[in-house]
Amino acid sequence: xxxxxxxxxxxxxxxxxxxxxxxxxxxxxxxxxxxxxxxxxxxxxxxxxxxxxxxxxxxxxxxxxxxxxxxxxxxxxxxxxxxxxxxxxxxxxxxxxxxxxxxxxxxxxxxxxx
Amino acid sequence: xxxxxxxxxxxxxxxxxxxxxxxxxxxxxxxxxxxxxxxxxxxxxxxxxxxxxxxxxxxxxxxxxxxxxxxxxxxxxxxxxxxxxxxxxxxxxxxxxxxxxxxxxxxxxxxxxxxxxxxx
Numbered sequence: 001x002x003x004x005x006x007x008x009x010x011x012x013x014x015x016x017x018x019x020x021x022x023x024x025x026x027x028x029x030x031x032x033x034x035x036x037x038x039x040x041x042x043x044x045x046x047x048x049x050x051x052x053x054x055x056x057x058x059x060x061x062x063x064x065x066x067x068x069x070x071x072x073x074x075x076x077x078x079x080x081x082x083x084x085x086x087x088x089x090x091x092x093x094x095x096x097x098x099x100x101x102x103x104x105x106x107x108x109x110x111x112x113x114x
Numbered sequence: 115x116x117x118x119x120x121x122x123x124x125x126x127x128x129x130x131x132x133x134x135x136x137x138x139x140x141x142x143x144x145x146x147x148x149x150x151x152x153x154x155x156x157x158x159x160x161x162x163x164x165x166x167x168x169x170x171x172x173x174x175x176x177x178x179x180x181x182x183x184x185x186x187x188x189x190x191x192x193x194x195x196x197x198x199x200x201x202x203x204x205x206x207x208x209x210x211x212x213x214x215x216x217x218x219x220x221x222x223x224x225x226x227x228x229x230x231x232x233x234x
Contacts (some may be wrong), residue, residue, distance in 0.1 A: 107159065
């Protein structure tokens with residue numbers, strides 16, 4: 001099955017700096033890669049996703065890049081703000097039918113300091 | 115975006131009782147719903163995949179008789195923790211995946227707000 005590794009596990013940046021979180025996946029058939037943000041005690045919120053037919057996607061201060069050859073994808077947050085502090089999870093989806101499911105990374109705890 | 119409602123948000127119960135958690139997709143139909151368990155400071159651990167009208171598929175190590183899942187309609191799935199014990203205390207989160215729709219929306223999962231279960 002799919003295996004997703006995520007690094008780093010914790011990340012501390014100063015407000016205004018950029019943050020990068022990296023994930024690798026094992027199943028070359030995976031074709032959908034969402035990123036979720038989870039604040040303490042709350043639901044994971046989809047913040048951005050990318051499909052295997054594109055290499056990069058951007059939404060304001062957030063961008064995701066995908067390298068299918070190397071089987072890794074990254075989340076980039078620019079001009080970080082304190083409200084960006086949360087746990088971020090990457091995930092990979094192998095496609096297929098209703099039996100298919102997301103495989104999540106282990107999460108990155110991002111702390112944006114003033 | 116699509117909304118997934120999960121109730122209750124918090125429940126405290128005595129050891130040995132059963133607890134039912136509901137997950138509803140409010141503005142879309144979900145052929146497939148997922149149930150996760152999350153321990154403090156850890157990732158989401160998939161417990162089972164629930165498909166409307168059929169039996170749930172449980173992940174390895176998850177007791178199907180302990181965690182009963184019912185997905186009777188395209189908008190509702192329930193998880194019942196039977197004879198709950200303190201070790202079942204955890205944060206349970208459901209997720210719903212869009213059925214059909216545009217390719218741009220395919221495979222997207224939306225999460226409920228979670229249920230914090232405390233078993234005394």
